[in-house]
Amino acid sequence: MGYITDGLTFNALRGANTARLPTFKNAQGQPAHSQPDGSDWSLNDWMTAVAGETGExxxxxxxxxxxxxxxxxAxxxxxxxxxxxxxxLDLLAMQCGVNLGQATIDKFNEVxxxxxxxxxxxxxDWYYAPNAAEGR
Structure with a gap:
């Protein structure tokens, strides 16, 4: 599973994000969050972080x-x-109580x-196409 990642999953990303949040330091070397789960930031704060990265x-x-x-x-x-x-995005999803992996699967299949x-x-699995997948 995965390409060039040897199988990075949304679950692994969520676990690493959860573990790193309490250790994350700002540019001055101070803890970036007063709450270990990042809940000191509002959903709007997390969305601003997403928007900042998409802007970059x-x-x-x-x-x-x-x-x-x-x-x-580039x-x-x-x-x-x-x-x-x-x-x-995963950090924002975590704060919203959303499983980003499952939400992505559900939305992809809906579309x-x-x-x-x-x-x-x-x-x-990566993907399947009914009937065509039998031959894989």
Missing amino acids: LANLLKKVRRGDLSLEE RPSIAKELADVVTY SARVGSPIRLKAD
């Missing part, structure tokens, strides 16, 4: 679009910003049904 990604892509950087030059930074977005695609996600 958008800025990089803008620079690629206007020719300041090639996609190849790719390592793009990867880091995408990873920041995913990390903060597949709506657009007439046979492709569905399952928790224990």
Whole structure:
């Protein structure tokens, strides 16, 4: 499962996020949160963090679009910003009491049904297409 990650899962990310929150320090070396679970930040605070990371990604892509950087030059930074977005999305989902992995599976499958695609996600496999999956 997974590509180039050797199987990183939403559960592993959630576990690491949960364990790291109480140890996270700000730029001055002080604890970033007064509550070990990050509940001292509002949902809006967590969403602002997500938006900040997506903004950093958008800025990089803008620079690629206007020719300041090639996609190849920007790719390592793009990867880091995408990873920041995913990390903060999981932290926001945690504060909302949402299992991001299951929510992603459910929404992906809902959209597949709506657009007439046979492709569905399952928790224990990458994807399946009814009838076509039998031959895999």
